[in-house]
Amino acid sequence: MDIKKVKRSDNYSAWYNSLVKNADLAEHSDVKGCMVIKPYGYAIWEKMQADLDRRFKETGHQNAYFPLFIPKSFFTKEASHVDGFAKECAVVTHYRLKVDPITKEIVVDPDAKLEEELIVRPTSETIIWNSYRSWIKSYRDLPLLINQWANVVRWEMRTRLFLRTTEFLWQEGHTAHATADEAIGETKQMLDVYADFAENILAVPVIKGVKSANERFAGAIETYCIEGLMQDGKALQMGTSHFLGQNFAKAFDVKYVTKENKQEYVWATSWGVSTRLMGALIMSHSDDEGLVLPPNLAPIQVVIIPIFRKEEEKILVLEKAKEIQKVLKSKHISVKLDDRDNLTPGFKFAEYELKGVPVRIAIGPRDVQNESVEVARRDTKEKQVMSVVDIENKIEHLLSQIQKNIFQKALDYRDEHITAVNTWDEFLDALENKTGFVSAHWDGTTETEIKIKEMTKATIRCIPLNNKLEDGKCVLTGNASTQRVLFAKSY
């Protein structure tokens, strides 16, 4: 393995790209803007999926699957929705290829034109709500709580591995409710699920909030979000949960009969997180040595590296290593014993650091002799010699300490990078020199928000939930304001 070291401080974006490739998470495919997620990267995504899926089911949701293709007519039924997505849709127009009789090349058969074009889903509200029309007849059918794991396509002009790819993997929840209150409750509940997952599993602290009108999802009444802060001081939207009101119910004529035998439109939510979370994970914790994975997501939590010179040492060391592997496994710790004999220990140390394995155990003849092992943690790079007595409990404890430490470190960084400002000069200074979130008064108009974006590239990331109300003056216009909002440059 020949690793070109790119320093995080020199070029954050080059560092990120080389990390994704070198840690074997993903690579660019030959299709523009699309990536191949490699087994190690996919294993992390699968762990995210498994944990989220469990949480969705615990909150009463069921999984289902809807088609990849959406008839154009469905897609255009909700006006603001189509406005929001029209510019980035892949469209299927034909269903057959043929050999051109003259050039002998494979070409699209012009005779195989579809009557109605199919949109490759950028999100599935429309096709799902088209089904819900026939699924929902009575108040007894509500709430309808569905989630789908799927791929979607958004034809973005500019892409970045995991953060914004043309095709990406995600889950999208789509629920229907009898009342607005219940739907809003669902929206907030799922936001809490996301926030809890982000902080306790990804170890990425997030701010829960609502989007400004300008940043709201196309077709939503209110968009709730969780916002994270990456190590370069840019914000990342990590998940959204939308209260859709009756917009889609009206567009797709989804009504139910109440107890009182009245026809009412249902109330909707949708919510999603994507493989972008992989980007958040990488950018929040990693360093110049490579990936740093929180134990709760690491496909390999502990790697054991045996060290030996002679054949008889090898036998002894491997025997002890297997013993340790076994007791760790009894604690449901995922352990890899790397007994490859063509690589030196030093090489393996570096390799597992690159891959972010939280704990490394080295065991050599000396350790076998002393009934000890050398334990190294990835997050702090600390090494210590530990007795093998009760090793499984010690490692289990260490893993949970590492999980906490990684989160705390990210939290400290995040909190240090929220700057309250009162003047335009302070605003610019904080944004340029300190980076991160800037907490400032805003007059509440889209006009001002857009002006600020044009001048600074910063957008309103969110209006934090449970925000303190205080009188103030808009940082740009000086107009009256009732609360601070969070601005930042973002991905």
Added chain:
RNA sequence: CGGGGUGUAGCGUAGCCUGGUAUCGCGCCACAUUUGGGAUGUGGAGGUCGUAGGUUCAAAUCCUGCCACCCCGACCA
């Protein structure tokens, strides 16, 4: 869409200006010695030089067209 760049072995590259049998490193295979922080030696395998055409006795190299991807920006519910 604008600006910049790249395309040569699995990966990373040299060669291109000044045309003449394809360079080096990593990785891979074999053997030996090694193994507590990215081992060493010896031998070996691996190439339609992105693609199509042109110039030429001869093209990775010069000319023309095309394609693809990457980076920066615009865009991004």
